[in-house]
Amino acid sequence: xxxxxxxxxxxxxxxxxxxxxxxxxxxxxxxxxxxxxxxxxxxxxxxxxxxxxxxxxxxxxxxxxxxxxxxxxxxxxxxxxxxxxxxxxxxxxxxxxxxxxxxxxxxxxxxxxxxxxxxxxxxxxxxxxxxxxxxxxxxxxxxxxxxxxxxxxxxxxxxxxxxxxxxxxxxxxxxxxxxxxxxxxxxxxxxxxxxxxxxxxxxxxxxxxxxxxxxxxxxxxxxxxxxxxxxxxxxxxxxxxxxxxxxxxxxxxxxxxxxxxxxxxxxxxxxxxxxxxxxxxxxxxxxxxxxxxxxxxxxxxxxxxxxxxxxxxxxxxxxxxxxxxxxxxxxxxxxxxxxxxxxxxxxxxxxxxxxxxxxxxxxxxxxxxxxxxxxxxxxxxxxxxxxxxxxxxxxxxxxxxxxxxxxxxxxxxxxxxxxxxxxxxxxxxxxxx
Amino acid sequence: xxxxxxxxxxxxxxxxxxxxxxxxxxxxxxxxxxxxxxxxxxxxxxxxxxxxxxxxxxxxxxxxxxxxxxxxxxxxxxxxxxxxxxxxxxxxxxxxxxxxxxxxxxxxxxxxxxxxxxxxxxxxxxxxxxxxxxxxxxxxxxxxxxxxxxxxxxxxxxxxxxxxxxxxxxxxxxxxxxxxxxxxxxxxxxxxxxxxxxxxxxxxxxxxxxxxxxxxxxxxxxxxxxxxxxxxxxxxxxxxxxxxxxxxxxxxxxxxxxxxxxxxxxxxxxxxxxxxxxxxxxxxxxxxxxxxxxxxxxxxxxxxxxxxxxxxxxxxxxxxxxxxxxxxxxxxxxxxxxxxxxxxxxxxxxxxxxxxxxxxxxxxxxxxxxxxxxxxxxxxxxxxxxxxxxxxxxxxxxxxxxxxxxxxxxxxxxxxxxxxxxxxxxxxxxxxxxxxxxxxxxxxxxxxxxxxxxxxxxxxxxxxxxxxxxxxxxxxxxxxxxxxxxxxxxxxxxxxxxxxxxxxxxxxxxxxxxxxx
Numbered sequence: 001x002x003x004x005x006x007x008x009x010x011x012x013x014x015x016x017x018x019x020x021x022x023x024x025x026x027x028x029x030x031x032x033x034x035x036x037x038x039x040x041x042x043x044x045x046x047x048x049x050x051x052x053x054x055x056x057x058x059x060x061x062x063x064x065x066x067x068x069x070x071x072x073x074x075x076x077x078x079x080x081x082x083x084x085x086x087x088x089x090x091x092x093x094x095x096x097x098x099x100x101x102x103x104x105x106x107x108x109x110x111x112x113x114x115x116x117x118x119x120x121x122x123x124x125x126x127x128x129x130x131x132x133x134x135x136x137x138x139x140x141x142x143x144x145x146x147x148x149x150x151x152x153x154x155x156x157x158x159x160x161x162x163x164x165x166x167x168x169x170x171x172x173x174x175x176x177x178x179x180x181x182x183x184x185x186x187x188x189x190x191x192x193x194x195x196x197x198x199x200x201x202x203x204x205x206x207x208x209x210x211x212x213x214x215x216x217x218x219x220x221x222x223x224x225x226x227x228x229x230x231x232x233x234x235x236x237x238x239x240x241x242x243x244x245x246x247x248x249x250x251x252x253x254x255x256x257x258x259x260x261x262x263x264x265x266x267x268x269x270x271x272x273x274x275x276x277x278x279x280x281x282x283x284x285x286x287x288x289x290x291x292x293x294x295x296x297x298x299x300x301x302x303x304x305x306x307x308x309x310x311x312x313x314x315x316x317x318x319x320x321x322x323x324x325x326x327x328x329x330x331x332x333x334x335x336x337x338x339x340x341x342x343x344x345x346x347x348x349x350x351x352x353x354x355x356x357x358x359x360x361x362x363x364x365x366x367x368x369x370x371x372x373x374x375x376x377x378x379x380x381x382x383x384x385x386x387x388x389x390x391x392x393x394x395x396x397x398x399x400x401x402x403x404x405x406x407x408x409x410x411x412x413x414x415x416x417x418x419x420x421x422x423x424x425x426x427x428x429x430x431x432x433x
Numbered sequence: 434x435x436x437x438x439x440x441x442x443x444x445x446x447x448x449x450x451x452x453x454x455x456x457x458x459x460x461x462x463x464x465x466x467x468x469x470x471x472x473x474x475x476x477x478x479x480x481x482x483x484x485x486x487x488x489x490x491x492x493x494x495x496x497x498x499x500x501x502x503x504x505x506x507x508x509x510x511x512x513x514x515x516x517x518x519x520x521x522x523x524x525x526x527x528x529x530x531x532x533x534x535x536x537x538x539x540x541x542x543x544x545x546x547x548x549x550x551x552x553x554x555x556x557x558x559x560x561x562x563x564x565x566x567x568x569x570x571x572x573x574x575x576x577x578x579x580x581x582x583x584x585x586x587x588x589x590x591x592x593x594x595x596x597x598x599x600x601x602x603x604x605x606x607x608x609x610x611x612x613x614x615x616x617x618x619x620x621x622x623x624x625x626x627x628x629x630x631x632x633x634x635x636x637x638x639x640x641x642x643x644x645x646x647x648x649x650x651x652x653x654x655x656x657x658x659x660x661x662x663x664x665x666x667x668x669x670x671x672x673x674x675x676x677x678x679x680x681x682x683x684x685x686x687x688x689x690x691x692x693x694x695x696x697x698x699x700x701x702x703x704x705x706x707x708x709x710x711x712x713x714x715x716x717x718x719x720x721x722x723x724x725x726x727x728x729x730x731x732x733x734x735x736x737x738x739x740x741x742x743x744x745x746x747x748x749x750x751x752x753x754x755x756x757x758x759x760x761x762x763x764x765x766x767x768x769x770x771x772x773x774x775x776x777x778x779x780x781x782x783x784x785x786x787x788x789x790x791x792x793x794x795x796x797x798x799x800x801x802x803x804x805x806x807x808x809x810x811x812x813x814x815x816x817x818x819x820x821x822x823x824x825x826x827x828x829x830x831x832x833x834x835x836x837x838x839x840x841x842x843x844x845x846x847x848x849x850x851x852x853x854x855x856x857x858x859x860x861x862x863x864x865x866x867x868x869x870x871x872x873x874x875x876x877x878x879x880x881x882x883x884x885x886x887x888x889x890x891x892x893x894x895x896x897x898x899x900x901x902x903x904x905x906x907x908x909x910x911x912x913x914x915x916x917x918x919x920x921x922x923x924x925x926x927x928x929x930x931x932x933x934x935x936x937x938x939x940x941x942x943x944x945x946x947x948x949x950x
Contacts, residue, residue, distance in 0.1 A: 218737050218738075218807075219737040219738045219739065219740055219741060219803075220563060220564060220740055221737065223737075249736075249737060253563075253564045253567070253740075279566070281730065281731065281736065283731045283732075283733070284731065284732065284733035284736050285733075286736075287733060288733060288734070288736075288737055289733075291885070292734060292804075292883075292884060292885075295680055295804050295884055295885050295888075296803075296804050298679075298680040298681045299680050299681070299683060299684055299804045299805045299806075300684070300804075300805065300806065300807045302681050303655065303679070303680075303681035306681075365733070367733055
């Protein structure tokens with residue numbers, strides 16, 4: 001299709017088919033002048049103001065948000081102000097804290113004798129028998145380095161053949177990541193990191209996780225999933241899953257041989273990594289929609305396993321959120337959209353890789369732009385009360401039309417209310433109780 | 434009258450009994466029956482009845498019925514003389530042009546149509562067979578032999594051959610061809626499930642079931658579909674497909690209705706095709722690589738399956754059976770010498786052995802199957818069966834009622850009769866309405882509709898065993914977007930209005946087009 005024609009069509013059909021919302025006097029402020037944001041704000045007839053003005057809706061960077069909430073700033077938000085982050089989102093988005101919170105959550109449930117914390121013995125790839133949580137085993141075994149080094153070595157010895165992946169805690173988009181299959185390589189790394197030439201590395205902590213070396217391959221290639229989850233409250237937990245996620249494919253055929261261990265085009269699906277590969281395609285950007293993934297799995301592997309996989313992904317998201325809900329600063333002015341990165345293994349089991357609190361709003365392709373435009377549009381309509389003006393006194397119960405492409409994942413308040421009568425909302429499932 | 438009919442049936446039965454002996458399944462089937470005869474289940478006294486019963490229990494009965502079904506389907510359609518000599522003349526000229534263009538491309542690029550592959554090249558190709566996207570070829574100078582646009586130009590000249598024109602008919606190109614096509618009322622009778630508004634898959638995922646015990650229509654269809662799959666009787670499968678298949682059963686249902694199940698001989702045959710690809714370098718291979726690159730590799734719905742498609746499309750070009758199955762429908766491919774081979778009968782090859790020269794977008798006939806089969810062999814046979822039964826009609830000139838010429842004419846007539854205002858609008862802005870939908874028709878909407886919608890459309894093609902659905906859908910889409918079309922007056926802008934079909938729901942639109950207001 002010719003590009004010009006595509007452009008015109010997108011204007012006609014690609015956009016969310018919504019009439020211009022009646023113009024409310026909403027002042028917005030943004031740290032990010034991305035076109036998917038600006039065009040949404042413009043379509044709603046909002047008025048742009050600076051951070052020091054009277055804003056109602058702030059699309060802020062995480063840093064700005066932390067500053068606003070810090071004691072020193074002394075800023076107090078009024079009832080008609082909303083912001084797109086929770087002040088301590090890092091409890092979920094930092095790799096080390098996420099793992100820490102999930103471990104704590106599981107222990108708490110175990111202590112309560114909750115059946116969710118049931119454990120059982122499972123056989124690893126190499127044949128070793130290990131004990132794992134039956135329902136809450138959705139993050140690969142992970143340790144923080146250097147703090148948990150000894151615990152890591154103990155685990156490592158259980159299955160010395162397995163590969164591990166090292167990631168710096170505070171970085172994103174695939175920077176600083178490498179694979180390890182020998183303890184000596186880790187030792188070498190730690191020695192080098194301590195040399196005076198890399199003083200910054202000594203301060204930085206890393207997580208080391210068991211590498212999912214049996215990923216599901218499609219067309220011989222590895223991929224991961226990017227799903228978008230909107231949280232409007234942590235206590236009670238209210239979360240929504242965006243239907244239009246996508247798969248990000250590696251450009252190179254998957255190969256576990258040792259020689260390819262250092263070839264990050266084989267192992268990392270991040271667009272920021274794959275973009276530099278020679279085979280990166282600008283038209284599709286290595287991205288396939290989640291709907292098409294589902295279609296493929298249903299067609300080739302059947303309905304039951306596909307449904308089970310998608311249910312398991314929802315389960316994983318809900319419990320990762322529950323794991324941090326007690327430590328999150330649940331400010332009424334906040335909402336947040338998380339980018340969940342999930343890898344599916346060849347047994348069709350999903351694994352949570354990481355959660356991003358500022359998922360990229362840069363569009364790499366035409367379809368990407370449409371998707372992200374809809375995402376922002378739907379986020380705004382879910383977090384705002386029906387009259388379109390931010391108001392934290394609102395009960396945060398959006399009606400079905402406002403959900404757009406979001407499905408309700410969980411609303412603890414609704415679950416409580418509806419206990420006897422059953423839920424009236426799309427997607428509310430009591431099994432997450 | 435009855436006597437004549439009986440005689441005809443008798444004649445067909447004789448022919449069938451004779452021809453079945455030449456079918457590939459005959460040998461194994463015959464030995465299965467022999468084994469059955471010697472089993473204790475079959476009694477000598479009551480031979481016929483007990484044998485029939487035993488065949489039923491063993492599933493041989495269904496196998497035989499399916500064989501007859503597939504055989505009958507291949508019989509009825511061809512063997513008909515082309516009543517329009519003008520069309521066959523045009524078709525022959527077009528074929529000549531294609532061959533000429535291939536030859537001149539060869540000369541320009543200083544290569545030959547067919548040559549033996551060097552051993553070193555064979556080794557690399559063998560090694561990279563499962564990841565041919567990494568096989569390095571310089572294709573910058575290769576161009577598709579023709580594109581849908583070129584083919585349309587040829588079709589549009591067809592009217593020139595027709596000796597008569599009626600004054601009261603507008604001078605639209607296809608209207609002059611003396612071919613008979615259905616009117617909308619006849620289509621309503623042809624597709625009763627749509628015109629009567631029956632509950633169908635693809636309308637609304639949460640549509641409730643009318644059958645007690647099922648919460649949704651989808652659950653009901655899955656349950657029924659599982660029984661249809663277990664039965665495995667092709668005519669029943671065909672009937673089932675009319676109302677749409679759930680994605681989880683589609684792969685089995687499609688291969689069943691097309692008779693494209695694979696057993697050991699099919700795998701062996703596929704491997705022979707592969708061997709031929711590895712040994713012989715045909716110029717058409719480059720065109721195939723180029724086509725996969727230009728289409729599937731750049732498409733966000735299909736790029737993942739690129740490597741699978743190279744294998745399937747390359748093997749397809751080597752498949753002599755395709756040419757045999759389509760004899761009389763696809764012209765005559767030239768026979769060329771394979772350079773570098775010692776002169777022998779084997780050093781000659783039809784170019785290509787399948788007889789099919791790919792055009793720009795040819796790969797799109799195969800891409801949707803990637804959502805059903807991840808094994809190249811399974812994918813291959815279902816794609817091939819689909820091609821042999823339907824797709825070849827979309828890029829060869831014929832007077833067949835399912836051929837592209839009749840489909841274009843049907844589209845024109847439907848548009849004129851059912852959307853007169855649109856028709857007038859197209860005339861006023863001086864655009865031939867076939868131009869804005871032709872690529873949809875020629876590719877059976879593949880690459881234009883999202884895969885889930887496309888698969889529903891192809892369910893219907895299999896279910897009703899006809900391609901008239903394609904022009905009908907084209908009409909329905911135009912009706913649906915007519916308000917936007919009225920606002921534009923250049924071909925480019927009409928194309929733009931129709932470019933993005935990602936929001937189209939096929940089945941509701943087809944229903945809408947056929948249900949009476």
